[in-house]
Amino acid sequence: MAERTGTRTDDENLATPEAAALREAIALDERPTRPSPVSATLTFAWRALLKIKHVPEQLFDVTVTPVIFTLMFVYLFGGAIAGSTEEYLQYLLPGILVQSVLFTTVYTGYTMNTDITKGVFDRFRSLPIWRPAPIVGALLGDTVRYTIASVVTLLLGLVLGFRPGGGVVGVLAGVVLLLVFSFALSWVFTILGLVLRSPNAVMGVSMLVLMPLTFASNVFVDPATMPGVLQGFVKVNPVTHLVTAERGLMAGTAGWDDVAWVLVAAVVLTAVLAPVTMRLYKNRS
Amino acid sequence: MSDDLAVEAHGLVKHFRTGKSVTRAVDGVDLAVRRGSVYGVLGPNGAGKTTAVRMLATLLRPDAGTASVLGHDVVRDADAVRSVVGLTGQYASVDEDLTGLENLVMLARLYGFTAPGARRRANDLMGAFGLADAAARQVKTYSGGMRRRIDLAASLVMSPEVLFLDEPTTGLDPRSRNQVWDIVRVLVDDGATVLLTTQYLEEADQLADRIAVIDHGKVIAEGTATQLKASVGEGSVQVRVAEADERPRAAEVVERVLGTAVVLAPDPTALSARVPEDGGDAVARLLPALAEAGVSVPEFSLGQPSLDEVFLALTGHETQDDSPTTESEVA
Numbered sequence: 246m247a248e249r250t251g252t253r254t255d256d257e258n259l260a261t262p263e264a265a266a267l268r269e270a271i272a273l274d275e276r277p278t279r280p281s282p283v284s285a286t287l288t289f290a291w292r293a294l295l296k297i298k299h300v301p302e303q304l305f306d307v308t309v310t311p312v313i314f315t316l317m318f319v320y321l322f323g324g325a326i327a328g329s330t331e332e333y334l335q336y337l338l339p340g341i342l343v344q345s346v347l348f349t350t351v352y353t354g355y356t357m358n359t360d361i362t363k364g365v366f367d368r369f370r371s372l373p374i375w376r377p378a379p380i381v382g383a384l385l386g387d388t389v390r391y392t393i394a395s396v397v398t399l400l401l402g403l404v405l406g407f408r409p410g411g412g413v414v415g416v417l418a419g420v421v422l423l424l425v426f427s428f429a430l431s432w433v434f435t436i437l438g439l440v441l442r443s444p445n446a447v448m449g450v451s452m453l454v455l456m457p458l459t460f461a462s463n464v465f466v467d468p469a470t471m472p473g474v475l476q477g478f479v480k481v482n483p484v485t486h487l488v489t490a491e492r493g494l495m496a497g498t499a500g501w502d503d504v505a506w507v508l509v510a511a512v513v514l515t516a517v518l519a520p521v522t523m524r525l526y527k528n529r530s
Numbered sequence: 531m532s533d534d535l536a537v538e539a540h541g542l543v544k545h546f547r548t549g550k551s552v553t554r555a556v557d558g559v560d561l562a563v564r565r566g567s568v569y570g571v572l573g574p575n576g577a578g579k580t581t582a583v584r585m586l587a588t589l590l591r592p593d594a595g596t597a598s599v600l601g602h603d604v605v606r607d608a609d610a611v612r613s614v615v616g617l618t619g620q621y622a623s624v625d626e627d628l629t630g631l632e633n634l635v636m637l638a639r640l641y642g643f644t645a646p647g648a649r650r651r652a653n654d655l656m657g658a659f660g661l662a663d664a665a666a667r668q669v670k671t672y673s674g675g676m677r678r679r680i681d682l683a684a685s686l687v688m689s690p691e692v693l694f695l696d697e698p699t700t701g702l703d704p705r706s707r708n709q710v711w712d713i714v715r716v717l718v719d720d721g722a723t724v725l726l727t728t729q730y731l732e733e734a735d736q737l738a739d740r741i742a743v744i745d746h747g748k749v750i751a752e753g754t755a756t757q758l759k760a761s762v763g764e765g766s767v768q769v770r771v772a773e774a775d776e777r778p779r780a781a782e783v784v785e786r787v788l789g790t791a792v793v794l795a796p797d798p799t800a801l802s803a804r805v806p807e808d809g810g811d812a813v814a815r816l817l818p819a820l821a822e823a824g825v826s827v828p829e830f831s832l833g834q835p836s837l838d839e840v841f842l843a844l845t846g847h848e849t850q851d852d853s854p855t856t857e858s859e860v861a
Binding site: 373 | 610632668
């Protein structure tokens with residue numbers, strides 16, 4: 246075994262043009278300095294956008310699901326619940342918007358688990374960067390998907406006859422509030438993504454979380470007719486407050502208490518779940 | 531702590547719990563890797579190689595023991611370790627959905643390169659690794675050999691001082707394998723330290739200055755390839771004498787110097803003898819002793835056992851053990 250001293254040898258293997266090119270490419274004149282947390286986070290958000298560019302199929306879910314949900318529920322329940330589909334649409338649309346977007350948040354956990362299974366996350370974990378950057382960046386990238394789902398649902402609603410009294414400002418405020426809440430709720434799915442073993446398991450369990458969260462709320466009907474126990478749950482369900490706030494903002498009649506409730510819920514969710522996520526992320530085996 | 535060491539580990543332990551049983555994946559591993567050397571960690575599947583490397587690369591926290599890379603503790607000073615270490619392996623992968631170039635640009639950005647700087651660095655590496663034509667293709671379309679090269683390129687974006695390669699050539703065809711070996715040689719020639727795990731004895735023999743043989747989470751032997759082979763004591767000396775009537779005298783000398791039984795070959799001028807454990811010195815004394823006894827020796831060769839034989843002798847089982855159950859399980 247030759248002593249390796251770092252000096253160049255005349256070994257035939259190492260004198261090829263390829264080896265020379267390799268040397269030159271690997272050599273680094275000056276080491277860059279560590280990127281800021283913001284820069285690292287934005288790089289991961291850029292990655293999420295690149296993935297949308299390369300795998301446009303993933304947008305299928307955020308475009309087709311809202312359309313199916315909206316059409317199905319409006320025409321299925323409209324006549325029975327509100328007397329006419331027109332009438333029901335005014336009530337349902339802010340709710341179905343919330344449901345559509347919240348359903349797309351599960352992909353956060355799904356893609357994260359896929360990254361873990363494929364070993365991509367371990368490369369990120371081996372980098373000298375601000376530790377939450379890969380997760381926060383992915384969540385930021387996901388807000389693009391939520392925005393797309395929102396726009397699709399709203400456009401369809403307008404075509405079908407949804408006439409929000411709050412105007413453009415009210416609708417925009419509603420979308421922003423929804424994005425904030427979705428970002429906060431995504432931390433539930435990052436945890437599932439880190440804990441569960443396969444992307445499909447993440448999908449399954451996430452649906453189990455989302456189903457009661459969105460259906461046992463005021464998305465579809467007024468909770469007044471529900472049994473007491475269920476009403477109790479509906480009242481504390483943050484989705485109920487979110488939907489109430491959305492209806493208020495879009496109709497131009499929002500009370501600050503509902504909006505504030507949602508914002509507080511978003512802060513609490515993030516404050517509790519983000520550290521749990523980071524702990525799991527750091528100690529993953 | 532020695533300045534001379536790039537990687538140092540003492541008593542590293544990691545167990546994994548599945549239900550009630552605990553698997554001691556790594557069970558007290560010591561390693562000392564000199565700066566600028568290639569260190570091979572050799573063992574079958576499930577021996578604990580990957581787990582050990584993951585601890586050294588700060589991806590796993592050891593349950594016991596300490597380890598440091600270039601003097602930085604892997605637990606207390608993990609970020610410093612991350613900034614000097616490059617990592618390639620089954621578990622540190624690139625994003626298959628992105629193109630090769632995008633992957634390298636992303637990593638360069640994450641190491642702090644400016645946007646144009648990152649693009650330049652990525653393009654340089656793609657070219658040097660023979661991937662320029664595939665730069666705009668998604669990695670999932672790459673062949674096995676290209677895939678391994680982009681993985682290697684990804685770990686070299688920042689020109690790391692210490693490189694961990696986890697089974698860098700598993701599943702590659704001989705040509706791609708040779709390419710990877712050439713890349714490793716260039717890196718080490720330029721002063722990097724490489725720690726590689728492998729199931730292939732030939733790979734360790736070809737690349738590594740020193741080798742640790744690991745089995746059931748423990749280092750069962752350590753040394754240069756030559757020392758490992760010698761420690762098993764199954765090498766043999768072949769001697770050919772000029773005239774058949776010199777053979778008895780030669781046999782007597784060989785037996786006296788080596789202390790092992792001489793085997794007389796069917797060829798009346800040839801004989802051989804096993805080299806005993808730690809018999810290196812004895813072998814060195816053998817030629818002068820033969821000359822002193824007046825025996826002329828036109829042919830003298832030292833046959834060594836292959837590393838396969840070494841592994842079999844050390845562990846009592848074959849190297850290509852694919853069952854994951856080789857990990858020891860204790861309740």
